[in-house]
Amino acid sequence: MAGPATTHAPETPSQTGIGERLFLPSVVKGLLSTLRHMMFGESFTVEYPEESVYAVNKFPNDENRRFRGEHILVKDDQGREKCVACMLCSAACPAVCITIVPEEVDWEDRDRRPKVFEIDMLRCIYCGFCEEACPCDAIRLTPAFYQVSRTREEKVYDKEKLLNDDPDDPRGKYQSPIHPGK
Amino acid sequence: MIWSLLVAFGVFFILTNGLPPALVYAERKLAAGIQNRVGPNRVGPYGLLQPIADAIKLLFKEDVTPRGADKFLFSIAPILSFVPAALAFAIIPFGNYAGEVRLQVADLNVGILFATAIISLGAYGIAFGGWASNSKFPLLAAVRSSAQLISYEVVMALALVAMIMTYGTVRTEVMVLAQAVPLAETGPFAYLPAWGVFQQPIAFVLFVICCFAENNRAPFDMPECEAELVGGYHTEYSSMKFALFFQGEYIAMTTMSALIVTIFLGGWHFPGMDVADHSVGMGILTILVFMAKLLGVLFFYIWVRWTLPRFRYDQVMRLCWKGCIPIALVNIAITGIIGVLYS
Amino acid sequence: MSAPAKTVETVKIKVNGKELDAPKDQPVLQTCLDNGIYIPHYCYHPALSISGNCRMCLCTASNAPKAVISCATFPAEGAEYTTESEEVKKLREIILEFLLINHPLDCPVCDQAGECDLQEFSFRFGKDDSRFEEEKNYRHTKKLGTNVRLYGNRCIVCTRCVRFCEEIAGDAELCVRERGDSNIIDTFPGIPLENPISGCVADICPVGALFVDDFVHKTRVFFLESTTSVCNMCATGCSINVDTWQGEVQRLRPRHNPDVNDYWMCDRGRVGYKYSGAAERLSRYEVGPARAGSSAGDGKAKAGPTDPPRSTRAPSDFGKALAAVSDRAERVRREHGPGAFAFVASAWMSVEEMFLFRRLATTLAGAVPGEAGPATGILAVADGEAWTPRVGGAFKIDSDRNPNRKGAEMLLLGSFISEPFSVLLDRLESGAIKFAWVVGGIPDFSPMDRFRDALGAISNVVVTDILPGPLSERATILLPAASFVEKDGVFVNGRGWAQRCRAALPPPGETRTELDLFQELLRRAGERERVLSAQGVYAELAAEVGAFADTSYKTLGALGARVTDDEPAEREPTGREAAKR
Ligand code: SF4
């Protein structure tokens, strides 16, 4: 939503014309639309136990990337976390589930990184505010949604778990490229 | 004679009891198609056994009668909604003669009047069900439903009056025969049969609207809107009683479709057939034609349901009293004038 | 405040069409600020000389052909100044664009973010884009002294820090090096920034270029919650803000108070909160059996440092510990009379606590006419080095390292403590004392050996303290206490200025404040009906103690009030006033 405030089209006064009043033209239009879906529409359903959301991509532009599942911390080209521990994500988080403790590092390009970075996935409401707040594109929500664990502690993801870059992992594979579909 | 009766009742039975489960399946599959989903696909090939699974589930569910409910009315309501719908089917000619057998359960001389009278009884099922549940949402649904049915029966009757004037009869069998002629002697309309829909398009539209309303089908599903009334009149029903309601709705839908086919779509007639041919083969063919038309209308029912959103209640009423009834009255007048001019 | 009202010469000026009476010797900028007209500024600081190099405060004047900097413009009779116009807006945008040319986009890692003037003015007055496409230059990041570090890239060369070191601290360690866009703050070779108030440069730096090392990469300022309070590290009693987050003090910041500390505080006080968050803080009530068989002779024989006695105390709770205190006091009073008691207060207590402690002593020990009363005394830490800035207004570092010695003098001396400390020591060692109550609350306190050893031989020793140490080791009943960031109370500084200290955090663990503790004991002894807040206790105190009469928490306000008359009320000149002389 760049640019000035979006203007809304003035609301069309409802049921003015005779066509509107008869409903029928709109009804026919609607019927044709649903008919088109029925005849030519492809099913978007991922048949869960047989198919995996991570393996199947029913969308041409990788739109299922939009699903907001568990987070990753993104790595830069040197394999270090991009996060600079600015804590904006934890400030933005409405569920207060991000814990960050900054520490100093003597890297060429930045002098700060998180010593502790924990997200309590059980508290997270997957709103994606953290992703939006991040000035460094360091935290992202991936489509990973398997929320199974045997203990509560397992669902508190620490830095190591969040930095996952295993290409076979549902979260790790979203380390890169940034947006395949863009 | 006996076996011919058996055939008639067999077809009747299939239409009233075999069709609903198939319709449920079709409805779910079509809905899924419209919404770009898959629909039932787990039980049996393509999920074909799903209706059976549903039926078994419903049968084995606990039959709950709410505390404070009127037990008698509560039990009789589902039956009341089921039986009239099936009864009305008796006057539908679902085929021409198969040999000696008239393919119709009962050719009453009050014909269509019997159908309207019986169908109106269906309102009692919903009204009793809602009243007897001793629960506010079903009661609201019952009130809504009664008002809606009464209103739309007026339109329905007015639309039928126009048709009766056109055909000059109330007997369904005669109506079908009246449609089995070309629309005009010469000219471009000579290729069209004289089906009701071509003779009386306005009455057709009105009648279809009424059918939806009478069946409480979307967009007129006021009595059972999930959003406001948590399921409406059958909120408190479970198990077999709920199943009866459910089945009643689909049978009513089938009956209504059959009425539309009979009155407006030429019944078992198809262009080019020889009405006088009473052979068994032709009889079976007419049954198939009737079935095809029936399924077409049922498809339309489902299609509309998954396309249109529900009306608001005041819109339903306005459409009826300020929209349909004036149009129906004008339509009768026009029909009368044309009839006088031609005679 | 108590500063004598000087008649100030004023002239009439108009700002944005509003008539104002402007003091003649005060820049237009300050007059505007005082009258609620905000003009953005970086290099101007009310305590420093005027430099006029940032140009942020530009405004237009009716008597000048071009825009003028309001910080260096003195009002002319009848002149009209405009601070809100299209022209001024444009000028501000241009200035900010220039300032940001070499400023890195460091906000995510910069600890100033959230209280940074550059951020705020860019947001309020700046343009939303920059036309600068070349490489930004690089300037050094280094430690200027033990306490202060510089992020040169972020500096906008307003020279506040340089002027501070020269004019206020007086050592002039900082200078501006290089020319043009390579301008950089540095120390003179071989002279690190080591004055005792060096941390103040971080406070006055309008951007994130200078930091006190302690606060770097600690948290974000927008998480902090501030509580106005008083520094407890010396008798100056600087007004401060205690900034907390997640139940921990993150930093202390000086708060402007012209009668106490002006804008400053010392580096020692700045980290003076550390002990309050120490892991070893006492937080459990502990009760042990009375010590058996002690005599005066034993106490004297054990000269020199001794091993702390093995603790025989068992964990207890507030109620049980208090019950133990009153039971034992009761028994001692019945068996030995008031002369067997000793009460040792501390110069780190608030006046309310002293007031209650005084009363509690009388209640516990009772009084028998003709017999000697309880032994009394007060603990205090030794004096340190005093330091006076070149020009600091009211600010100086007191040699007295106790926050409330003045209060103790006013409340306890004479009325409660009538004998010198040596008498107390003698009585403690005599073996006649069977019940001693010592209030500590002093971090890193090492009492004199005689006192310590004497305590080790007394049968009942109640110690109220915050950290484990020689006092708590000798306690038979240990009552944890609240540190200054956890309690409400009034402290009277060395010059008789009473200020409120306010609780920023709850005390650790199950600890209750001394205020609660003393009052609860008094209540159990039937001396009190209810446990009051510090405010209520202060009201009682004000009614009873003459010097505090007519004061209340309300009249003390945020800046405090003078409660003694024994020092001249003359206000010392602050920064620019002195610089002008
Ligand atoms: S997705 Fe929302 S709730 Fe979850 S961590 Fe991010 S900001 Fe917090």
Ligand code: SF4
């Ligand atoms: S907002 Fe981004 S850079 Fe800042 S702490 Fe969160 S993940 Fe790290």
Ligand code: SF4
């Ligand atoms: S370091 Fe800060 S105070 Fe010093 S000149 Fe730079 S911006 Fe100004």
Ligand code: FES
């Ligand atoms: S504040 Fe006036 S020039 Fe800097």
